Amino acid sequence: MISVDKELCSGCGVCPDVCSYGAISLVGDTAQVDLDKCTLCGTCAENCPADAITIEREETGSAAELDQWRGVWVFAEFRNGEYAPVVFELLGKGRELADALGEELCAVAIGSGSRDQAEVLGNAGADRVLVADSPELEGFSEDVWARILSRLASEQKPEVILAGATSMGRAFLPQVATMLETGLTADCTQLEIRAEDRALLQTRPAFGGNLLATIVCPNHRPQMATVRPNVFRAPSMDFEDSGNSGRQIEIDEIELSPEDLKSGVRVVERKVEDLQGPDLANSQVIVTAGRGIGSEDNLKALEQLANCLEGAVGATRAITDAGWISHHHQIGQTGATVAPKLYLGFGVSGAIQHLVGMQGSEIIVAVNKDPDAPIFDVATYGIVGDVHEILQLLLQRICKGAGQTGG
Amino acid sequence: MNIIVCIKQVPDAASVKWDREKGTLIRDGVKSVINPFDYNAIEAALQVRDELGGTVTAVTMGPPQAEEAIREAISLGVDQGVVVSDRAFAGADTLATTYTLSKAIEKLGGADLVFCGKQAIDGDTAQVGPGLSVRLGIPCVTCIGDMEVLEGGKGLRVKRMNEFGYDLVEVEFPALFTTIASLNTPRVPSLKGKMRAKKAKIPVWTAEDIGADPDRIGLKGSPTQVASTYIPTFEARKEMLEGSPEEQVEALVERLKGAGIL
Numbered sequence: 001m002i003s004v005d006k007e008l009c010s011g012c013g014v015c016p017d018v019c020s021y022g023a024i025s026l027v028g029d030t031a032q033v034d035l036d037k038c039t040l041c042g043t044c045a046e047n048c049p050a051d052a053i054t055i056e057r058e059e060t061g062s063a064a065e066l067d068q069w070r071g072v073w074v075f076a077e078f079r080n081g082e083y084a085p086v087v088f089e090l091l092g093k094g095r096e097l098a099d100a101l102g103e104e105l106c107a108v109a110i111g112s113g114s115r116d117q118a119e120v121l122g123n124a125g126a127d128r129v130l131v132a133d134s135p136e137l138e139g140f141s142e143d144v145w146a147r148i149l150s151r152l153a154s155e156q157k158p159e160v161i162l163a164g165a166t167s168m169g170r171a172f173l174p175q176v177a178t179m180l181e182t183g184l185t186a187d188c189t190q191l192e193i194r195a196e197d198r199a200l201l202q203t204r205p206a207f208g209g210n211l212l213a214t215i216v217c218p219n220h221r222p223q224m225a226t227v228r229p230n231v232f233r234a235p236s237m238d239f240e241d242s243g244n245s246g247r248q249i250e251i252d253e254i255e256l257s258p259e260d261l262k263s264g265v266r267v268v269e270r271k272v273e274d275l276q277g278p279d280l281a282n283s284q285v286i287v288t289a290g291r292g293i294g295s296e297d298n299l300k301a302l303e304q305l306a307n308c309l310e311g312a313v314g315a316t317r318a319i320t321d322a323g324w325i326s327h328h329h330q331i332g333q334t335g336a337t338v339a340p341k342l343y344l345g346f347g348v349s350g351a352i353q354h355l356v357g358m359q360g361s362e363i364i365v366a367v368n369k370d371p372d373a374p375i376f377d378v379a380t381y382g383i384v385g386d387v388h389e390i391l392q393l394l395l396q397r398i399c400k401g402a403g404q405t406g407g
Numbered sequence: 408m409n410i411i412v413c414i415k416q417v418p419d420a421a422s423v424k425w426d427r428e429k430g431t432l433i434r435d436g437v438k439s440v441i442n443p444f445d446y447n448a449i450e451a452a453l454q455v456r457d458e459l460g461g462t463v464t465a466v467t468m469g470p471p472q473a474e475e476a477i478r479e480a481i482s483l484g485v486d487q488g489v490v491v492s493d494r495a496f497a498g499a500d501t502l503a504t505t506y507t508l509s510k511a512i513e514k515l516g517g518a519d520l521v522f523c524g525k526q527a528i529d530g531d532t533a534q535v536g537p538g539l540s541v542r543l544g545i546p547c548v549t550c551i552g553d554m555e556v557l558e559g560g561k562g563l564r565v566k567r568m569n570e571f572g573y574d575l576v577e578v579e580f581p582a583l584f585t586t587i588a589s590l591n592t593p594r595v596p597s598l599k600g601k602m603r604a605k606k607a608k609i610p611v612w613t614a615e616d617i618g619a620d621p622d623r624i625g626l627k628g629s630p631t632q633v634a635s636t637y638i639p640t641f642e643a644r645k646e647m648l649e650g651s652p653e654e655q656v657e658a659l660v661e662r663l664k665g666a667g668i669l
Binding site for chain 1: 498505529535537538550564568572575625629630634635638645646647648659660662668669
């Protein structure tokens with residue numbers, strides 16, 4: 001519970017200002033907390049200059065118990081016959097975390113055919129690979145994957161488990177965390193080790209990206225986090241560059257019992273759709289349409305530009321919600337996170353929910369008629385101008401033989 | 408057939424304003440609404456009930472005013488609802504939340520079928536549905552984009568949407584599913600539904616009512632804690648390209664060539 005020490009409180013008014021929930025007000029000269037609104041997030045206590053606010057938390061884990069958990073695990077998602085790109089991004093980050101802890105980095109692969117390609121995980125920095133491979137692990141079943149990963153974790157006690165916030169990771173990691181009765185932080189954008197207590201500091205956007213919150217899991221192990229694709233950069237897979245040259249990797253194949261493979265979820269058909277054009281996650285160039293695109297003709301011109309730049313088409317939520325383009329193209333808090341070499345935004349105003357999904361792009365070009373649009377605050381190059389006119393000029397300049405398409 | 412739909416009252420994204428200077432939400436005038444994905448969960452529950460019979464119960468954990476969300480669910484056709492509310496639940500992370508919801512569902516006599524929205528738009532974790540299925544000991548399929556009742560009404564055949572397309576999966580009851588927007592078009596409240604919602608008695612259950620272990624709820628039952636919060640800063644690297652549209656485009660092309668992109 002939260003309490004305010006009336007002796008210490010000076011009535012300075014800092015806490016009502018920092019509270020994101022509107023749960024604190026000054027009554028007379030003392031801060032008072034509305035417990036119906038308070039979520040015990042602790043921001044007030046952290047900001048109180050008089051240390052008058054305390055939040056009592058239960059200490060449940062004994063240090064000796066926590067100390068038995070060692071090492072960093074990365075869930076190596078294997079799907080459609082290959083490891084997901086996010087696995088390599090996480091191995092890069094996992095290597096850093098494991099080195100900071102002075103522990104091993106282990107990749108855990110589950111899936112039919114995952115054994116044959118396991119060496120590649122070592123090239124990306126893993127010291128050891130745990131593989132659960134069986135022809136029966138062809139179609140993904142939440143319950144089987146969760147059972148296998150949680151069993152391995154309770155037997156081998158890693159202190160950290162990372163996984164991609166993909167459709168697969170988001171489906172079964174919460175089950176694993178619940179089975180292990182531990183914490184899980186979704187969609188982290190930063191991960192680091194706090195040296196003094198080996199805590200994993202997990203930073204994620206809150207309130208649609210308006211705030212970043214750093215989450216810790218002090219009394220339970222493992223500390224679990226998911227990370228969206230394209231948030232971290234994958235390490236170089238080149239032996240010489242990566243420092244992984246000559247790394248001895250150990251591959252442990254896990255024995256699976258029929259009990260392990262029992263599932264309540266039966267996959268009867270797997271449909272891989274032909275996505276239109278290059279997909280967002282793997283494109284070096286992304287041309288994005290925002291509300292200011294104005295017309296579907298301009299959207300066609302934008303698609304043409306993306307096409308001749310060999311890039312993908314992105315969109316803000318306003319455009320996908322309007323049905324102009326499918327939700328697969330949405331970038332931002334409720335869509336994809338992207339980090340291409342070049343991001344071109346046309347008529348994108350730059351709502352924070354969109355910015356959190358593309359701020360990692362190397363070069364950001366923004367075209368908008370409103371000079372005060374927030375997108376210009378993050379843009380490498382900004383053009384204040386008419387979207388239609390600039391698009392047409394770019395098409396003429398960059399794409400040979402292209403130009404006016406309608407409008 | 409006992410069908411449960413879990414819903415959450417969230418701040419209406421359209422009415423939330425943000426004070427960038429102070430880094431706080433401007434809560435004045437913020438309306439509370441049912442989480443958008445939960446409407447699809449409610450609709451899915453109603454469709455199954457209409458086909459197979461049974462009762463749909465809406466469950467929400469939140470402050471006492473979350474009762475409005477339950478009333479709205481009833482106006483849409485949900486049979487009954489309950490608010491699980493106690494100050495002791497404050498500070499709950501998803502692990503404590505799934506425990507609390509599972510205790511409420513236990514008190515309701517368990518569930519043959521549970522629907523949740525794929526995620527709440529205020530927290531965006533997408534963890535409560537899958538976590539709750541473990542508490543209840545039933546299978547879970549997330550992000551379903553299409554569904555039909557299996558022959559004999561024994562379960563559901565659903566499209567589980569993913570990055571590449573979808574998997575068609577079959578699950579027998581009892582089971583839990585999380586819903587996305589493309590699953591269905593939620594119905595609008597009927598006049599009769601509105602009348603029923605107005606008159607409905609909505610029970611409010613405390614931690615004691617659901618027999619919750621005090622160590623497993625609220626802050627105490629939450630392994631994760633917020634260590635600090637801060638306002639994100641974006642690296643300012645702005646160069647505005649000036650001149651006529653032709654000159655602006657020319658300047659851009661030059662810079663992209665310089666960066667080796669064109």
